[in-house]
Amino acid sequence: MPLLEVKNLSVQFRTDGGLQPTVTDVSFSLERGEMLALVGESGCGKSVTCMSLARLLPEPPVVLSGEVLLDRGPEHGGVADVLQLGERALRQVRGGCISYIFQEPSVSLNPVFRVGDQIAEAVRLHRKDVSDPFEEAVELLRQVGIPDPANRAKQYPHEMSGGMQQRVMIAMALGCAPSILVADEPTTALDVTIQAQILDLLLSLKKDRGMAVILVTHNLGIVAELADRVAVMYAGRIIETAPVAELIAHPIHPYTSALIRAVPVLGGEHNRLNTIRGTVPSPDKFGRGCRFCDRCEYADSLSEEQRRLCREEPPRLRELVPSHACACHFPPGLTAGKEA
Template sequence: MADQLLEIENLRTHFFTDEGVVPAVDGVSMHLRKGETLAVVGESGSGKSITALSVMRLVPNPPGRIVGGRILFGGEDLLAKSEKEMREIRGNRISMIFQEPMTSLNPVFTVGSQIAESLMIHQNMSRKEAWDKAIEMLALTGIPSPQKRVADYPHQMSGGMRQRVMIAMALCCRPQLLIADEPTTALDVTIQAQILDLMKDLQQQLGMAIILITHDLAVVAETADRAVVMYAGRIVEEAPVNDLFNQPLHPYTQGLLESIPKLDQDSERLYAIDGVVPNLLHLPQGCAFAPRCPLASARCHTHRPQLVEVESGRRVSCWLSQAGGEAIAHVS
């Protein structure tokens, strides 16, 4: 399709360890349209971040390796690109905001010099042009006194300020795609709201697409157009955000939504999904969620359901929803 910016087809990224092969991403397929925001949701260990690192071709090797699939960006297969070609794409056409800015920013260089470096490499700017652009980007991300703060080191800034610097660095080359990996996890709710509003404003100004990786469903409801729910390295559900919240089809998605605190309900105990995410070295024979699922049948424990389209724009990997095509009952 002409409006498709990113198409991931049957992506498989494995980690080769002394204990065995870990299928961190196991047959993931998804797409992203130009200007769209796609949320990738799931617990820690579900494969969200490894999927993003695979798109960037930044999976640590060893022990990780992309062993199969295709990643089409603008119709070009990123897995067929050389490392030199990928360096020209990273930070220029595709940018990424990592979870913790303090580990991504170099402590011995000023924030301005780190933003300017990307501009000099990818945009062929002079040092003076890049420095002026760095100040402009800091102002764009809402940092006060950008002419002064551009000369600060990361440790001189608050967490919210450092996250804004990361956004400025990611957007300075006006990328077509921004991957935001838990961009607000370490921030308080007020700063989190400011950062999310900033990302939406910049998305409209720059016309870019966003992949938002998060475990926070409130963030998904606020910012995303569509959502993909991952569990144990695979996609279990995909839907437009409104449909996902109004009528979740997979028991795992239902459990995630049920566990959100509700202001209109007085409850002494919050809902929690029983059990833990399975060890990827020893996945269950059938559906990976079956040992934790209150609706699992004998078939769920022996046969793995495929991810199928149950209606336009909606995919789910669950025997219950595929049996008759009807939405399954909510977990209570």
């Protein structure tokens, strides 16, 4: 059993207009020590998916279904479905098994406490074996590459740069000794050099601690360098998943191909996703069938009968090549691969 296995996770928001299918039938698994990248344009449901893993979204208005099977380790009761857990067990999962770092460290750090105390508090809550949490906090600051950690620990968040604050957030997440670190666009707010440093740090933590990481990003370029596997989301669904090299070399779904074409070349100008006509539908506009079909140029070459299938039937995520799955009724990448 993998460390985490998500099966048919669906998340709906209760709104005045009824239930909105924000995340639909999402399935993926995460192995111990693996870095999985969750990629997709803004608004496709990446954050909602990640927050559901430890049930961080307020319920109601959120309606969750499916299974989030998590191996909590023998000392915490082994495998459980997070969606079925009571409050107490849930508190142990949050932080203890799954820790989060978000885009804006300034939102998660408390401005009135010294950073060392904030990290020490996380350690105190989750690691009964540590005798001196503050000393451990200093050690964690050192591990995330903060120079002069003993003095830095006594500073307040506002005395630090954005990059430093993000390192503090990572130290705080590590303070809980989680088996899974969810990094939700951890570098989007930072400038390019600092971005690279933070991503390097995540990679070395993964390697040194054998920690599993879910890295959320809208940038496939970042993913190529870091992740083991990629899951591409579009309009609340995973539409393709594969090992990173395989996905980038042989994308099957037309949306994935477009995302790859839109990756900015180093030194080149930033390409927006203008390689695809139209825009991402919002959850109240999701159709019954494939949510990409209105934008899919490949669909133009299909017969009317085939296009009706695209519009009416949601394509299932199917393994089309070993360990490479795609949700498309008429996968163009696959046809191209076969002809070659």
